[in-house]
Amino acid sequence: MRTTSRIRWWGTAGIAVAVISVAACGSSSKTSSSNSNKGKTLKLGAVFSLTGAGGVYGPQQQQAVKLAEETTNASGGVDGANLSIQVVDDASNQTQAAQQTQTLIQQNQVTALLGPTLSNSAVAAHPIADNLKTPMLAVSTTGLNIVGTCPYPCTYIFRDSLGEATAIPTNIKTYVASANPKPKTGVLLYPNDDKFSVDGATAVKQTVTDPAVGIQLLDTIQFSKSDADLTQFVNQGVSKHPDVIFITSLGGIPAKIMTAARQQGFTGQFLGGNGFNSAAVSKQAANFGKGAQSASAWYLGNDFASNAEFVKAFKAKYGTDPDQFAAQAYTGVLILVDAAKRAKLTYTDLPGDRQKLRTAMESTNIQTPLGPFQFTSTHDVHQTIWVIAMDGQGGFTLVTSVKPS
Amino acid sequence: MAFLTQLLFHPFTWYHAHQLLAGQIGVDGLLALSIWLTLYSGQLTLANAGFMAIGAYSSVILTGGTTSTGPAAAGVHLPLAVAMLVGIALAALVAFVIGLPVLRLKGVFLAIATLGFGEALRYGLILNLGITGKGQGLNNPHATLTSGITPIWLALVVLAFLAWRLTGTKTGHAWAAIREDQLAAAAQGIDVARYKMVAFVLGAMVAALAGGLGAHLSFLIDSNDYTFTQAIAMLIWAVVGGIAFVIGPIVGAVLLTILPEVLRFTQDYRQVINGIILIAIVLFRPDGLFTRRKGTGNPSRLLRGWAFIRRSWASRRPQPAPP
Numbered sequence: 001m002r003t004t005s006r007i008r009w010w011g012t013a014g015i016a017v018a019v020i021s022v023a024a025c026g027s028s029s030k031t032s033s034s035n036s037n038k039g040k041t042l043k044l045g046a047v048f049s050l051t052g053a054g055g056v057y058g059p060q061q062q063q064a065v066k067l068a069e070e071t072t073n074a075s076g077g078v079d080g081a082n083l084s085i086q087v088v089d090d091a092s093n094q095t096q097a098a099q100q101t102q103t104l105i106q107q108n109q110v111t112a113l114l115g116p117t118l119s120n121s122a123v124a125a126h127p128i129a130d131n132l133k134t135p136m137l138a139v140s141t142t143g144l145n146i147v148g149t150c151p152y153p154c155t156y157i158f159r160d161s162l163g164e165a166t167a168i169p170t171n172i173k174t175y176v177a178s179a180n181p182k183p184k185t186g187v188l189l190y191p192n193d194d195k196f197s198v199d200g201a202t203a204v205k206q207t208v209t210d211p212a213v214g215i216q217l218l219d220t221i222q223f224s225k226s227d228a229d230l231t232q233f234v235n236q237g238v239s240k241h242p243d244v245i246f247i248t249s250l251g252g253i254p255a256k257i258m259t260a261a262r263q264q265g266f267t268g269q270f271l272g273g274n275g276f277n278s279a280a281v282s283k284q285a286a287n288f289g290k291g292a293q294s295a296s297a298w299y300l301g302n303d304f305a306s307n308a309e310f311v312k313a314f315k316a317k318y319g320t321d322p323d324q325f326a327a328q329a330y331t332g333v334l335i336l337v338d339a340a341k342r343a344k345l346t347y348t349d350l351p352g353d354r355q356k357l358r359t360a361m362e363s364t365n366i367q368t369p370l371g372p373f374q375f376t377s378t379h380d381v382h383q384t385i386w387v388i389a390m391d392g393q394g395g396f397t398l399v400t401s402v403k404p405s
Numbered sequence: 406m407a408f409l410t411q412l413l414f415h416p417f418t419w420y421h422a423h424q425l426l427a428g429q430i431g432v433d434g435l436l437a438l439s440i441w442l443t444l445y446s447g448q449l450t451l452a453n454a455g456f457m458a459i460g461a462y463s464s465v466i467l468t469g470g471t472t473s474t475g476p477a478a479a480g481v482h483l484p485l486a487v488a489m490l491v492g493i494a495l496a497a498l499v500a501f502v503i504g505l506p507v508l509r510l511k512g513v514f515l516a517i518a519t520l521g522f523g524e525a526l527r528y529g530l531i532l533n534l535g536i537t538g539k540g541q542g543l544n545n546p547h548a549t550l551t552s553g554i555t556p557i558w559l560a561l562v563v564l565a566f567l568a569w570r571l572t573g574t575k576t577g578h579a580w581a582a583i584r585e586d587q588l589a590a591a592a593q594g595i596d597v598a599r600y601k602m603v604a605f606v607l608g609a610m611v612a613a614l615a616g617g618l619g620a621h622l623s624f625l626i627d628s629n630d631y632t633f634t635q636a637i638a639m640l641i642w643a644v645v646g647g648i649a650f651v652i653g654p655i656v657g658a659v660l661l662t663i664l665p666e667v668l669r670f671t672q673d674y675r676q677v678i679n680g681i682i683l684i685a686i687v688l689f690r691p692d693g694l695f696t697r698r699k700g701t702g703n704p705s706r707l708l709r710g711w712a713f714i715r716r717s718w719a720s721r722r723p724q725p726a727p728p
Contacts, residue, residue, distance in 0.1 A: 051676060089675075091665070094623065094630075098665075099425045107422035120542070123625035128425070130552065144473055144541070151471060151544035151624050190541075192532050195627060198540035202473065224528065 012321050037081035039056070042340055044085045045104035046334075047115035047125060050090025052099035054117040056280070057140060057325045061117060062087045063318055064326035066283065068333035071313060081347065085333065090116055091126075101136070111345070111353050112136065114332045115326075119143030119195055130156045133351060135358045139332040140325050141225050142167070144273045145197045152251040155186040156358055158379040160335060160370070161163040161274075161336035162297035164196070167204040167385065168248070168273045169210075170402055171295035174387045175244075176213050177273055178400075183243035186215045189233060189257055190248045193223035200248025200273045218242055225253065232286045234260040245269045250275035254292075255284035269293065276390070283312045283394035289394030298370050299386040299398050310369040331368040338366050409511055409667050420694045421460070424551045426666060428622050431557035433642065435615035437654035438564055439608045440639040442559070444648045446582030446604035449516045451636040453612040455523035456496040458631035461620035462537055462615025463492030465545045470626075472538035485549070489617040502608045508601050511587075531628045542627035544631030549621045557618045561655070564611060568651045580604055645686050647693020656694060 048058040063084035065085055072083045082197040086108060090097035092353040097116040104110050104277050105128070112135040116125050122141040130152065138146055138159040138264070145151060148158045176182060186208060208215040223233045230253070237245060238261055245261055246255045247270060254275050263269075269291065275281065276294035285292065300311065300321055310330055314322040322330070336357070343360035345353045365374050371384040382404050388396040411419045420427060436453060443450045452458025466477045467488035483491070507518045531537045538544070571577050579600045582590040591597050620626045639658075664682065668675045686694070 017607055089672075091676075094625075094627075095425065095429050096665075099423065103422045107418075118623065120627055120629070123542075123544075124623045127548065127550065144684075145544065151546040152548075193528070193628060195539050195540060195542055199473075202541070232537070387460070399559045 012241060021302055037077075037079050037345075037347060041084050042078045042081045042345070042347075043108065044083070044336060045101075045108060045110035045113045046085055046087045046329075047090050047097050047100050047104070047113065047117075047121070048087055048089075048329075049117035049121065050089035050094040052122075054089075054092040056278075058092075060323055060326040061115075061140065061329035064314065064322060064330040065114065066335055067108075067314055067317055068330045068337075072333070072337050076261075078337055078345075079253070081173055081340075081345075082388045083333075083337065085114075086110070090121055092121070094121045094124035098124040098128050100279070101125040104131070105129065105132045105134045106319070109350060110134070111340070111350065111395060112336050112357055114139050114329065114336070119146065119199075126150070126154060126157045127152045127238045130154055134354050135361060137332050139328045144193055144202075144346075147380045150265070154379070156354075158335075158361055158375060160296070160331050160373070160381060162381050162383070162385065164200045164248070164273045165203050166381070167295040167297075168200060169207040170212055170385050171211075171293060171387060172204070172207045172215075172246075172271055172272070172401060174295070174400060175269065175293055179269070183215055184240045185218050185240075186244040186352040187237040187240055187242040188246040188248070189220050189230075190222060190224040191227070191253065194225045196248070196275070197225070197249045200275070201246075204246045204248060213258075215244065223375050225249070225251075230256050231260050233234045233257075235264060237261070239268045245270050247272045248275065250281075252281075252284060255281050255289060255314075258285045259288045260291060274324075277388070279321065279323055279394055280357070282390045282396060285390060287392045289390040292390045293387060293399060295402075296324055296386045296388050296396075297381070297383065298302075298324045299355055299388055299400060300396065302369075302371070304367075304371070306367040307369040307371075327369045331370050331373065334354070334366060334368050335361065335364050335373070339364060408669060412663075423666075424554055425622060426663070428551070428554040428557055430617070430659050430662045431554065431561050432523070432619035432622070433616050433638075434561045434655045435557070435564065435611060435660040436616070436639050437642040437658035438561070438568060438651065439611035440643050441648055441651055441654040442568065442604050442608035442611065444643055445577075445584065445651075445714060446580035447587065448604065450519040450602060450605060450608070451513060451516050451524045451633075451640065452500070452519035452634035453608060453639055454631045454633070455526045456500065456609040456612035457616030457619075457635070458526060458531065459496045459499060460489070460492040460616030461626050462531065462543065463495055463613075463627055464488045464617035465543050465620050466536060467491055468545075468547045470538075471544045471546060472535065473541050473544075474535075476538050477543060479536065481701065485547070485621065489590075489614065492529075493610045493613045496609045497558070497606050500609035501602065502606045504602050508598065508605060514655070520633060520636060523631070524633060527628050527631060531631075537628075540628065542625045545620060545624050545626060547621070548624045552623045553618060560614060564614075565651055565655055572651065576600065576603065579726065593611075627691060629664045641683070643693075645664055645683070647690070647695040649692070649697045650695045653693050653695040 013404050016053045041279055050058040069083050069085045077083055088100045090100055091125045113129055114137050116122050117140050119141045122138055135156050142161055142164045144165055146292040147157055189199045207213055208217055214336045221233050221237055234257055247257050254272055258270055272294045339357050339360035343356040385402040387399040389399050391397050397403055468480055469486055470477045470480045503522055510518055532539055534587045579595045582595055583597055587597055592700050642657035642661055643654040646653035665679055668678050671678050
């Protein structure tokens with residue numbers, strides 16, 4: 001008896017749920033397309049490393065994305081539609097990144113995605129988004145094979161972060177062109193168990209053999225990212241008396257190497273990649289890092305309107321200066337919002353909207369905190385590159401800017 | 406919370422949005438099974454992350470994996486199943502060779518030696534051999550993604566069943582005897598060295614299978630996926646689940662893989678609560694979730710509870726009328 005009544009209860013509940021969901025679907029599809037999208041919502045997702053190894057970058061990205069969401073909605077949204085960005089944490093783990101990407105697409109029904117923070121996670125998550133035909137814009141990954149020559153057809157994947165394969169050659173060539181006397185010799189130091197660092201080292205090795213550069217690598221010194229003491233490796237490098245020390249690494253490693261090298265009497269130049277471009281690294285290296293030069297996608301001190309407004313708004317909301325990761329994540333939202341406006345989304349046909357958004361993204365041409373921004377034909381960055389140097393006090397000075405070719 | 410509600414009440418909707426997690430749970434279950442084999446025979450070995458790497462790299466290289474400079478092994482395109490078998494065979498061979506000296510060690514010394522094997526494999530071979538893509542990782546253009554999930558779960562169910570049946574055989578009894586007291590087992594005429602080696606090699610083979618299957622859920626494999634942390638994770642699953650029954654470590658793996666996702670709603674406190682739950686389990690059930698009752702050798706309450714449910718379920722079936 002009890003069983004039958006329970007079955008009946010569940011049956012009633014089930015019918016109620018079905019009726020409500022049908023009603024919900026009905027009401028959303030009833031609204032006809034008009035120029036103003038009032039009452040509609042553009043749902044985006046972001047997969048960032050808020051915890052774990054990438055936890056030093058993810059939180060700024062989240063802050064920037066939330067700021068962009070706020071400013072967009074305050075200034076009329078996406079042609080009237082409300083912008084809603086859900087940020088999830090992948091714990092710097094590639095499995096979680098892929099899983100969260102799948103969940104955001106299939107369950108939360110987002111139109112497009114930002115992220116993931118780290119290159120390793122991107123290689124796991126991007127194929128999922130591509131497979132489900134949803135645009136995904138990488139805002140901080142700098143490794144090889146993220147866009148362009150991917151191991152899978154990456155037609156829905158874009159990147160607004162400056163790859164090491166562009167940043168490192170640009171930096172080295174800029175330095176060689178202006179240095180007097182010209183550097184003849186160099187030493188390369190990098191941890192061999194980290195994809196970001198090894199990708200960067202590959203770019204250095206290729207660039208130095210360029211006839212326009214012509215630097216002879218006296219030694220290539222590899223260590224592990226978990227090595228606590230790098231003094232012996234730096235010793236080995238400094239003892240070769242190079243003109244330049246190349247460092248391709250991130251986190252605390254560049255500052256450790258700079259400190260040890262200066263203490264051992266190295267007077268030459270430090271050149272590096274994206275790993276230098278964080279205020280934390282500059283602070284840690286302090287006076288030992290003064291003059292260390294790298295190519296950056298963004299420069300804090302740029303006073304053109306799109307950057308000045310971003311820096312001011314970020315500072316007002318969070319009380320600190322933004323960094324490169326924040327600027328690139330903020331730019332990511334601007335790119336998606338601009339594309340959504342141009343794409344004339346229906347807000348009812350999700351697969352169609354994703355397709356339209358992807359097509360619109362390809363013709364992006366907007367002003368961003370990074371400067372004027374476009375995508376290349378392989379969905380990579382086409383922007384001005386800012387060559388910066390550490391100022392010895394935790395900040396950076398602008399050396400020069402390089403227009404995209 | 407929504408995650409748990411959906412998992413319990415709408416498993417198909419849940420599965421649709423969490424296929425990769427389901428795949429990962431299956432892989433972790435297989436890894437738990439692999440470490441159970443050695444723990445059941447009383448050996449604390451932590452080499453399974455290394456065997457997992459052997460399985461993963463073999464299966465990707467032999468199915469046409471590419472490094473940043475081109476194909477890892479030019480002209481080699483074996484079917485996935487064959488590549489996987491090669492990986493498993495290679496892991497078995499390596500396990501046998503390193504097992505000869507290493508299995509003479511006991512307790513924490515064995516743990517350190519086997520952990521050393523994993524790190525030596527990573528730093529010595531994987532990061533220095535061109536064929537593995539070194540620190541840049543190995544691209545896997547033939548990843549199966551979601552279609553790889555059924556084989557994973559099939560393998561887990563079949564192997565768990567076989568392992569369970571194995572505990573009732575001569576080998577299973579020998580393992581249990583060695584675990585309880587190695588000297589007494591030897592005195593009874595059990596060939597201790599041989600049975601320990603069998604457990605070690607079988608564990609390596611299951612770990613290599615898990616590595617191969619898991620590698621094909623992703624387009625890139627990277628040496629950082631097979632570190633010491635991964636070896637310790639397997640041990641934690643076994644400790645939480647208990648090693649008296651094969652189901653223990655598997656349940657431990659399933660629970661602990663799903664737990665961070667269940668706790669996602671706690672946001673910033675996720676890791677903290679995850680840790681507190683782990684500590685609570687170890688405090689309140691020091692022998693794991695599934696144990697034998699002390700002294701009697703009978704299954705503990707959790708397992709007996711299951712037996713009770715099964716019996717009462719069976720008694721509900723209509724009994725044939727007496728003739």
